[in-house]
Amino acid sequence: MILTSANTLQSREIIEYKGLVTGEFLIGANIYKDLFSGVRDVVVGRTSAYEDELEKAREHALKEMEEKAEALGANAIIGLKISYDNLGGTMGNTILVTAYGTAIRYEEK
Incomplete structure (x- = not known):
């Protein structure tokens, strides 16, 4: 499956x-990650615990989106x-990662 932020596919014809x-995934930050990230910010300048969680959430959202596209053919x-x-608010430090795009069928030119 090709995924692109472009609205066309070079050397391919969109036929349908x-x-x-869409694909969505929720991640919740917990107090231990918050504390670890705070210390890491001061010492190293990066919050790898959050980066890892965001990467996992993004991958889950993309996979869910791809599965929906495949189901449509x-x-x-x-x-x-x-x-x-x-x-935020009543959800605490919850982050929603959403992936979305237009599912298409293409053929090589």
Whole structure:
């Protein structure tokens, strides 16, 4: 499956638009990661615990989106976007990672 943020595929002809597909994944920050990240920020300047969690969440969201596209008979997703939203409030430090794009079928030219 091809994933691209572009709206076209070079050397390929889009033959069918299948529609919007999305994938979401929630991650919650806990107090131990918060404390570890705070110390790491001071010592090293990076928060690898959060980076690792965000990477896992992004991969889960992309996989879910791909599975939905495949179920529609698509072989690519164009116009791919990924957003990160801090839900805060009653959800605590919960981050929603959303991947979305247009599922299509293409053929080689």
